[in-house]
Amino acid sequence: MSALLTGSQSLIPVSIFTGFLGSGKTTLLNHLVRSPAMNRALVIINEFGSVSLDHDLIARSSDDLVVEMIGGCLCCTIRGDLMKTLRDAPWRFARDDTCWFDRVVIETTGLADPAPILHTLMTDDHLLPLYRLDGVIATVDAAAGMATLDTQEEAVKQVALADRILITKTDLVTEQGRSAVETRLKALNPAAPIIQVVNGIIDAANLFDVGLYNPGTKSMDVQRWLAAEAYEGSHDHGNHHGNDHGHSHEDHHHHDVNRHDDRIQATCLTFDEPLDPQAFENWIDILTMFKGQDVLRIKGILNLKGEEKPVVIHGVQHLFHPPVRLDAWPSDDRRTRLVFITRDISADELRDTLALMTTGLDRYGLQGLISEVPANGLLVETANRNWQ
Numbered sequence: 001m002s003a004l005l006t007g008s009q010s011l012i013p014v015s016i017f018t019g020f021l022g023s024g025k026t027t028l029l030n031h032l033v034r035s036p037a038m039n040r041a042l043v044i045i046n047e048f049g050s051v052s053l054d055h056d057l058i059a060r061s062s063d064d065l066v067v068e069m070i071g072g073c074l075c076c077t078i079r080g081d082l083m084k085t086l087r088d089a090p091w092r093f094a095r096d097d098t099c100w101f102d103r104v105v106i107e108t109t110g111l112a113d114p115a116p117i118l119h120t121l122m123t124d125d126h127l128l129p130l131y132r133l134d135g136v137i138a139t140v141d142a143a144a145g146m147a148t149l150d151t152q153e154e155a156v157k158q159v160a161l162a163d164r165i166l167i168t169k170t171d172l173v174t175e176q177g178r179s180a181v182e183t184r185l186k187a188l189n190p191a192a193p194i195i196q197v198v199n200g201i202i203d204a205a206n207l208f209d210v211g212l213y214n215p216g217t218k219s220m221d222v223q224r225w226l227a228a229e230a231y232e233g234s235h236d237h238g239n240h241h242g243n244d245h246g247h248s249h250e251d252h253h254h255h256d257v258n259r260h261d262d263r264i265q266a267t268c269l270t271f272d273e274p275l276d277p278q279a280f281e282n283w284i285d286i287l288t289m290f291k292g293q294d295v296l297r298i299k300g301i302l303n304l305k306g307e308e309k310p311v312v313i314h315g316v317q318h319l320f321h322p323p324v325r326l327d328a329w330p331s332d333d334r335r336t337r338l339v340f341i342t343r344d345i346s347a348d349e350l351r352d353t354l355a356l357m358t359t360g361l362d363r364y365g366l367q368g369l370i371s372e373v374p375a376n377g378l379l380v381e382t383a384n385r386n387w388q
């Protein structure tokens with residue numbers, strides 16, 4: 001049984017602060033470390049260079065709980081070091097034989113891809129019993145953001161993967177400029193709340209406890225986390241009738257292949273009828289096997305045949321967090337809802353992968369699919385399955 005299923009409330013939340021070079025991550029952190037919410041936060045700062053600058057810029061009364069990771073990037077060259085740091089940290093920072101910190105904040109380098117860092121948290125057997133992902137916070141510079149998104153693919157991915165997006169330096173732009181950036185961010189990631197920040201000043205409550213588990217209510221807050229309704233209207237939505245009511249992102253935005261964010265699509269698929277768990281798993285396996293790199297994030301609540309309780313899933317590219325079975329449905333809405341953020345996969349293509357495999361069969365329940373797909377054993381990269 002996964003650590004999440006055994007009680008995520010006792011796991012230490014981890015927030016990942018990402019954002020392009022100079023977008024204001026350190027400034028933000030510098031403000032946040034003074035807030036009570038971060039009194040006992042372990043701060044991990046990653047910098048490319050061999051000399052740490054950011055650590056010196058982070059002002060806190062005691063630097064006991066600041067770890068610098070320099071000389072490489074957490075998402076690639078020193079990813080192993082991050083695992084080791086997180087594994088050792090509860091003991092390294094223990095007081096009276098108990099873990100002293102109650103939260104972890106990781107500041108990535110400006111060029112980091114957050115996905116491999118999320119993978120580290122989602123798959124490492126030593127980390128799963130200790131930590132839970134709280135959220136990805138992405139900073140976007142209001143003044144330079146447009147140009148950065150045009151030219152830097154990493155910046156687009158950081159925004160697409162985020163749970164919260166902060167537009168920084170709004171003091172440097174006109175209202176019109178700010179609004180243009182906001183519109184663009186909303187198109188990339190409709191569900192993530194967008195918050196304006198000047199000089200890093202923000203209430204920690206806006207940034208922490210944004211994940212599936214809500215310490216405030218001491219429950220899994222799926223509605224808030226999934227925010228499926230955010231995808232309605234602005235993007236192609238749903239396929240529960242199996243046809244094409246929606247129009248794709250490309251239909252209502254001028255298409256310029258040089259704009260990285262035109263490659264990103266946010267889609268919510270809903271299913272009225274309970275899904276066959278095996279068929280669903282096979283579909284996701286096929287999708288992630290062939291398109292894994294471009295399925296940036298999947299979140300969902302599943303109504304599975306033979307299963308009274310809802311199952312919550314969360315995937316980043318080809319890797320899935322262990323599914324979480326909830327005690328009860330969060331509302332009267334018992335439909336399966338799946339939210340996808342994809343790159344170079346349109347909503348139509350997404351639906352096609354589903355339609356292809358269900359042709360002539362029960363389209364809603366995906367029945368009959370089982371005999372048409374490879375055995376799960378072949379799909380080594382899709383870890384921690386077993387939806388039921």
Ligand SMILES: Nc1nc2c(ncn2[C@@H]2O[C@H](COP(=O)(O)OP(=O)(O)OP(=O)(O)O)[C@@H](O)[C@H]2O)c(=O)[nH]1
Binds near residue numbers: 020025170172
């Ligand atoms: N005017 C203005 N300047 C800001 C704001 N936020 C940050 N800055 C400035 O922008 C510059 C870059 O901010 P940092 O916080 O160092 O950015 P960063 O994302 O940590 O940068 P890297 O470590 O290079 O990735 C600094 O000179 C900050 O003082 C803001 O809201 N308004």
